[in-house]
Amino acid sequence: MEMVDRYIYAVIQKLPHTQRKDIANELHGLIEDMLEERVGRESLKASDVEEVLLELGSPRKLADKYRGAKKYLIGPELFDTYILILKIVLIVVGASIGVGFLIQTILNPVSILDHFIEMIVSLVTGLPIAFGWTTYSFAMGELVGIKQRDLQKQEWKPSDLPPIPDEKRQIKRGESIVGIVIYAIIIVFLAFSSEYFGIWVFHDEFSGIVPFLKS
Amino acid sequence: MSNANEHLDKILLELRRGTISIGVLSQLYEPQYGYSLVTMLSEKGIHVEPGTLYPLLRRFEKQGLLVSKWDTNEARPRKYYLLSETGKEVFDLLVVEWRSIVASLNHLIENKGDDVDGDG
Known part of the structure; x- marks a missing residue:
């Protein structure tokens, strides 16, 4: 059985x-x-x-x-995962931009208005980009999946059935989420806050950063 | 001749696909589970693959034509399907449509040469 x-x-x-x-x-x-x-x-x-x-x-x-x-851009096989990843990505990108704003404001509270405008601009450009790339990746995944299906034209046999994965060996949802969150934070930081990676110069008080990366 | 059979198979497949729906609905005034329907229909000369019937029953249920209930009292739990009020209505309308299609087609088949003769 x-x-x-x-x-x-x-x-x-x-x-x-x-x-x-x-x-x-x-x-x-x-x-x-x-x-x-x-x-x-x-x-x-x-x-x-x-x-x-x-x-x-x-x-x-x-x-x-x-x-x-039915025809799908992203079919039901992938849709649950797609929504999950999309939520995570959008939340992380939004939160990271917000945190970036906070850090900039703490370091340089005088130009808070500039930082605020910068944050709004980042949100307006960043969130659609994140949405677009996530959707694009899944749509490509769907397309490749369909192509593979078409390639497997030969008769199906019961012995082809893959085994049911062991509960313990299945990758836990939580682990994947933590991984995605960490990577997304790193990427957003690199993209939007590269000027803070560098040597922080202090003369009596904080006076500037010599950046590692030039943006 | 095998060529003709091939064409026949294709057309029959399409023809059956539509008629199965009517056949299935007609048997569901009494609750039935999927496999009992397969046997019942095949005894009456309508052959349906379980792989076709089970998804079809589920689709009808989603559309509201059928209602379903799990019976867990028997040795193995079974999902019974029954026509809903909408389902009964739809079935009655379908039967009327079906009769008119049969009548029209019979007319066409029996008079297939008439037009030519009439013109000549």
Whole structure:
């Protein structure tokens, strides 16, 4: 029955989160019904399971039928992840620009108005850029995924099914989020605040920075 | 001849795709689960792949034509589908449309040579 679990996992993995459990339960029932009709009360053979799965067809095709044949820039397989990453990226970019404003204001409170205008300009240009690049990357990912699907034209076999990943080995969502946040902060800092990376010169009080990077 | 069969298969596939919906709705005045519908329809001469029927049932449910309920009392839990009020209405309208399509097509098929004869 492990083959059945792998099959169902391969199908629901390509469907939106909200429908996964229900469809998995329904497919379990269906496959058991089909097996029972095939072998009756006799003991199950692995070949019976394979035949039933072959009758149902490749998991990708079945998932496509559940989704309906629609065209997407970013399909449901990627959409949940896309929204998650987009939120993180926008929050981090926005927050970093805000923090940049705070630091500049603390270092040089007299020109707070300049810093404020600078922050608004950074937000207006930075956020759409972040949004655009994130969307672009996912759209490209979707496109490459579709191309790969078209390449795999040969007949599907149950033995192609990948194993269900071990719970412990799956990369935790939290870990990925922390990683993305840290990288995004570093990038925003490099992009918008490079003038602060350098030798801070103090003569009695703070008097300027000799930057490492020239922007 | 095999060429003709190939064409036939393609056209039949398209033709069946539409008629399956009517067949499925017609059987759901009583609650049925997916596989019982597959068997029921095939006994009555309509062959549907489970891989086609299950997503179809789900789509009808999402559109509000069917309502569903999980029955967990049996040995294995099953999801039963039943026509909703909208579903019944839609089915009745579909039947009327279907009859008129059949009538028109029968007329076309039976009189296929008439126009030519009439003109000549």
